[in-house]
Amino acid sequence: MNSVKSPNIKAVFFDIDGTLISLKTKVIPESTQNAIKNLREKGIKVIVATGRSINDLNHIKHIEFDGFLTFNGGYCMTIDGQVMFKQTIHPEDIKNLINHSEKSSVSFSLMYEDKVRISHESPQVLELYTHVNIPVPPLYDKETLDIENVLQVNVFIEPENEVSFMKQVMPNSLSSRWTSLFADVNPGGISKQKGVEYFCEHFNIDVTETMAFGDGGNDISMLKFVEIGVAMGNAGDNVKEIADFVTEEVDNHGVEAALIHFGLLD
Template sequence: MDKGTTVKAVFFDIDGTLFSSRTRSIPASTIRALKHLRERGIRVFIATGRSINAISHVQHLDFDGYITFNGGCCVAKDNSVLFKQALDPQDIQQLLHYTSNQPMNFSLMYLDCHFVNQATPEIIDMYAYLNLPVPPLVDRNNPDICNILQANILLNVEDELEFMNKIMPNSIATRWAPHSADINPKGISKKVGVEVFCEHFGFHISETMSFGDGGNDIEMLKHTAIGVAMGNATDDVKAAADYVTDDIDNDGIWNAIRHFKI
């Protein structure tokens, strides 16, 4: 896309894009960039693997909508749910059966609550990184397997393909960390969330822009008219983007907006 092209909507990942894991804060230049976009009449959206209840550290910045669970649930500014798709119950049943005999950490995420299968040091560290309390343990004797919007599994990359094909064949895995995979229904990605909000507000995809740094951002970056990878993004994310900006702690979002004269 040429510089100066009209942008009406910008979608932002949170961790590593809006929120710095190093400083545990949102850079001042990012806050300035969001203010600049709103003053230009451009709508701004969150696009995250988190749930709507796990983004309080950024919600005060006044977004126009939220793509949560990597596109599995889209929530409007007034908290109304515009779109929702749960994981296949059979996949969840097979996950519970498999992990009854295998040492594997996972969490199950519903619209308004999370559960973990065990509170191991790895689980505790993961939720500490996300700045969230460790959820309660799942009730294996009477689980609700029909309304789970996302699972998160601590799973090595080299084991992912075999596990997904064998245990959760109706789901897809994407990564935001080397040893952790988000599990969503097949066909769901942040791209789906972008489409939901384009339809809701009447945008065309040619009027959209997105920012991300992790594997779960790739489909979104490729789909929007301008896909921007943060300088701290992984190589596969950078390869999928139209433009690579500076990292989050070096004014990456602000510099990209200036580069495209938005």
């Protein structure tokens, strides 16, 4: 792969599942780990950009990053623990979700700053937590349920039902997805793009000096916004279509290959 002259990139944002972590092996390829280390040695900020909770990052804790964009931009934190931004879902949407779930077969996960609770252990819920290699969370207790501080919801609905569900049940929120299994639901106006904006402001970096990697629908806003948006080879077609560059799959050293292509690695 021939390299091209790169803009003056000062920050690179990385999705986790399917980008840093292989969905097949559940680990980060050694080539990717070395690439991240080399970027930071060059003074380039490396920031996680994920739909995961801030407390579901154990799989990447052995790697040094400069910040964490979590809950799809709803919770942004620097490496030293400074919370730059936090936005919860409108409580009325959570009420509607619970009422809807009690009348239907829809299951969901409620994600907080310090915990996750699930509606019930449906096959779809169990598949999700196996998929991302995280223990299945406890069931929520309706008597003590906190509806004020939910940062993100995973709703297990089919893609074809997503638009009508959001309009009827959670109208104050925004949905996106990286799998057909479920939709990520975040506060209206929240996206990975917004998270990138917060980090650019924090580090005094212009968006023309940014690059991002992703593979799912929840990465689209980020990949379109940064100067160089890279879709992994394992990404969906909707992600590849909007990307500036499509690299190899995560298991075929896609991160390293793209960084070499753009001249960020030797």
